Amino acid sequence: MDTILEKVDKLNPYLNIVALKKAANILKNNNLVAFPTETVYGLGANALEEDAVRKIYIAKGRPSDNPLIVHIADKNDIYNLVDDVPETALILMENFWPGALTIVLKKSPIIPKTTSGGLDTVAIRMPSNKIALALIKECGFPLAAPSANTSTKPSPTLASHVYNDLNGKIDMIIDGGSCDLGLESTVIQVVNDKVIILRPGSITKEMLEKFVKNVSIDKALLDNKSDAVAKAPGMKYKHYAPAGEVFLIDGNINNVTSYIIDALRDDRFNNIKSIVIASDETIKNYASFDAINIGSRNNLDVIAKNMFNALRQCDSLNADKIYIESFLEEGIGFAIMNRLKKAASYKIIRV
Numbered sequence: 001m002d003t004i005l006e007k008v009d010k011l012n013p014y015l016n017i018v019a020l021k022k023a024a025n026i027l028k029n030n031n032l033v034a035f036p037t038e039t040v041y042g043l044g045a046n047a048l049e050e051d052a053v054r055k056i057y058i059a060k061g062r063p064s065d066n067p068l069i070v071h072i073a074d075k076n077d078i079y080n081l082v083d084d085v086p087e088t089a090l091i092l093m094e095n096f097w098p099g100a101l102t103i104v105l106k107k108s109p110i111i112p113k114t115t116s117g118g119l120d121t122v123a124i125r126m127p128s129n130k131i132a133l134a135l136i137k138e139c140g141f142p143l144a145a146p147s148a149n150t151s152t153k154p155s156p157t158l159a160s161h162v163y164n165d166l167n168g169k170i171d172m173i174i175d176g177g178s179c180d181l182g183l184e185s186t187v188i189q190v191v192n193d194k195v196i197i198l199r200p201g202s203i204t205k206e207m208l209e210k211f212v213k214n215v216s217i218d219k220a221l222l223d224n225k226s227d228a229v230a231k232a233p234g235m236k237y238k239h240y241a242p243a244g245e246v247f248l249i250d251g252n253i254n255n256v257t258s259y260i261i262d263a264l265r266d267d268r269f270n271n272i273k274s275i276v277i278a279s280d281e282t283i284k285n286y287a288s289f290d291a292i293n294i295g296s297r298n299n300l301d302v303i304a305k306n307m308f309n310a311l312r313q314c315d316s317l318n319a320d321k322i323y324i325e326s327f328l329e330e331g332i333g334f335a336i337m338n339r340l341k342k343a344a345s346y347k348i349i350r351v
């Protein structure tokens with residue numbers, strides 16, 4: 001199929017109402033449209049139509065037991081989609097929606113099992129990106145939208161990332177520029193007054209604790225190994241991985257840079273194409289090697305925003321080996337390291 005590509009202004013989406021209507025029509029016909037959100041690009045389909053949602057799994061090559069996030073444009077839309085909204089969920093919706101918080105609750109029968117990956121629960125989020133909100137409103141139904149990448153690849157933060165993975169497999173891509181956050185949403189499960197973080201994101205445990213008492217982190221996230229038992233089913237699969245082999249180098253920053261310089265030198269000697277993902281503070285050390293700077297260690301929001309693009313650039317440069325400096329696991333750093341550990345298939349070298 002031919003994939004239509006249309007630009008829409010992320011600050012004033014209604015200036016491109018023709019493109020929005022075209023996208024909504026495609027979605028109303030149970031077909032697929034990729035669109036920007038403030039986290040990453042999503043691959044949208046009518047969340048209430050099994051025939052539409054099934055196409056998402058096929059286009060992405062996503063395992064059918066990996067549930068999708070349902071996106072809504074109005075907080076009140078949640079009441080049709082879930083059994084019950086506990087007080088704790090309501091408080092978090094009031095404080096973090098629209099935004100990068102996904103809430104898992106018991107689903108109502110209106111949500112097909114295909115959308116929920118066979119589970120009795122459903123994940124719901126109200127995004128803040130104006131294009132996403134305008135598109136959902138134009139459709140008049142919620143959009144199931146996982147990240148718009150091929151399964152296992154780094155998440156897409158630019159329309160070109162979506163195009164590279166899904167051109168010819170989906171009907172339309174809305175190009176709304178770069179995603180403001182560049183990191184997927186925090187996924188939480190809410191059971192009565194308990195909140196469990198299933199996937200870390202830019203909304204941290206500390207931020208949630210300002211509003212609710214009982215917040216914990218799913219145990220599987222605290223293990224530094226494969227999280228096959230994670231409660232968020234999607235967390236168990238290979239993820240965020242470029243084609244090259246990724247190594248995450250962790251420790252004192254001087255030891256980290258010395259280790260990576262030695263490794264890059266050895267690789268050059270052995271004719272292995274390797275690359276380092278480094279930071280403002282360390283980039284000078286790699287002057288004679290291929291290096292990508294993803295920003296300052298003092299601004300982890302920028303690191304989060306640039307991380308997936310950097311992993312994709314490694315593929316464009318045909319890197320066989322990729323060395324990544326680790327970051328402090330504090331605040332959003334916990335989410336950054338969660339993604340990088342997965343990108344490295346848990347190959348972490350401590351120095």
Ligand code: AMP
Binds near residue numbers: 233
């Ligand atoms: P993606 O949209 O590709 O970023 O993936 C969505 C994430 O949300 C995956 O990690 C899913 O496993 C998780 N998720 C979606 N629905 C549920 C659910 N009902 N229960 C637990 N996790 C969920």
Ligand code: MG
Binds near residue numbers: 146147155
């Ligand atoms: Mg994803």
